[in-house]
Amino acid sequence: MATGEAEETRVSAAMPARWLRIAARAMVDYALPPRCPGCGTIVGADRQFCLGCWSSLHFLDGPACLHCSIPLPTAIVGQPMSCGACLANPPPFEGAPAAVAYGPVARTVALRFKYGRRTGHARLMAQLMARRLAALGDTGQMVLVAVPLHRWRLWSRGFNQAALVADALSRLTGVPHDHHLLLRTRATASLRGKGRRERERIVGGAFALAPGAKARVAARHLVLIDDVHASGATLRAAARVLRRGGAARVSALTWARVVPDALMTGNIFDFASLDSDMS
Ligand SMILES: [Zn+2]
Ligand SMILES: [Zn+2]
Numbered sequence: 001m002a003t004g005e006a007e008e009t010r011v012s013a014a015m016p017a018r019w020l021r022i023a024a025r026a027m028v029d030y031a032l033p034p035r036c037p038g039c040g041t042i043v044g045a046d047r048q049f050c051l052g053c054w055s056s057l058h059f060l061d062g063p064a065c066l067h068c069s070i071p072l073p074t075a076i077v078g079q080p081m082s083c084g085a086c087l088a089n090p091p092p093f094e095g096a097p098a099a100v101a102y103g104p105v106a107r108t109v110a111l112r113f114k115y116g117r118r119t120g121h122a123r124l125m126a127q128l129m130a131r132r133l134a135a136l137g138d139t140g141q142m143v144l145v146a147v148p149l150h151r152w153r154l155w156s157r158g159f160n161q162a163a164l165v166a167d168a169l170s171r172l173t174g175v176p177h178d179h180h181l182l183l184r185t186r187a188t189a190s191l192r193g194k195g196r197r198e199r200e201r202i203v204g205g206a207f208a209l210a211p212g213a214k215a216r217v218a219a220r221h222l223v224l225i226d227d228v229h230a231s232g233a234t235l236r237a238a239a240r241v242l243r244r245g246g247a248a249r250v251s252a253l254t255w256a257r258v259v260p261d262a263l264m265t266g267n268i269f270d271f272a273s274l275d276s277d278m279s
Contacts, residue, residue: 057100060259071101095252096251096252097132098255102256110256136223136253147238148160162227178216203236203237205237209242217242219246221249224251227256
């Protein structure tokens with residue numbers, strides 16, 4: 001009993017201290033000037049890039065592969081064209097636009113968000129992703145589906161970055177976000193540096209439709225939301241499950257698309273060598 005009372009006293013003494021710390025932190029954050037999410041320079045408003053970072057962002061709105069959004073320098077804007085990789089191995093999603101190409105600033109934003117817990121970056125990313133969402137078709141038929149994390153990773157990180165972006169996008173556009181449609185049934189190893197077949201083997205079977213979700217999938221246009229689109233193996237595995245579940249259409253929208261350097265600089269590239277095998 002005495003131990004219990006002592007414990008209770010410690011807890012009740014700790015609570016105000018904890019709340020004071022949180023309140024003090026909020027006041028400091030409020031008092032500090034807003035900083036560029038790319039480089040930390042002081043800027044005029046929240047969620048605003050400095051001129052240098054803004055001008056270094058590569059917005060992916062030029063001619064691109066109809067399916068995976070790899071820029072196609074030889075294509076014409078408005079004319080649907082597929083890249084060699086998608087022709088050889090068509091993805092189960094119909095379109096996969098991204099706000100920006102994965103470069104130093106896009107990478108910093110994504111990493112500070114995911115590992116630096118700058119959860120406010122979700123709104124910044126969503127703002128730049130919103131107009132790409134409208135380009136995917138009638139938003140009235142859409143449901144946003146964040147690529148889920150396995151519960152162990154969710155537990156260790158404390159949040160799913162894709163779900164926070166989908167929430168922010170939902171608030172901005174009015175398109176609903178369904179948190180309970182797709183499950184990650186297996187924790188998967190990193191895909192970095194792995195070949196296409198190896199990546200497909202790693203993520204294959206990592207997703208499943210949630211029990212009872214079939215009715216919510218039927219005849220809807222589901223838009224997978226993730227932070228980075230690299231090889232596309234994860235998006236393919238998730239999209240396959242949604243397609244099998246009866247979705248009328250599946251597409252994907254990400255913050256940043258990994259694009260080979262040769263495409264960014266407009267150099268001539270070999271279609272045959274352009275696989276989605278980007279590390
Ligand atoms: Zn900057
Ligand atoms: Zn493609």
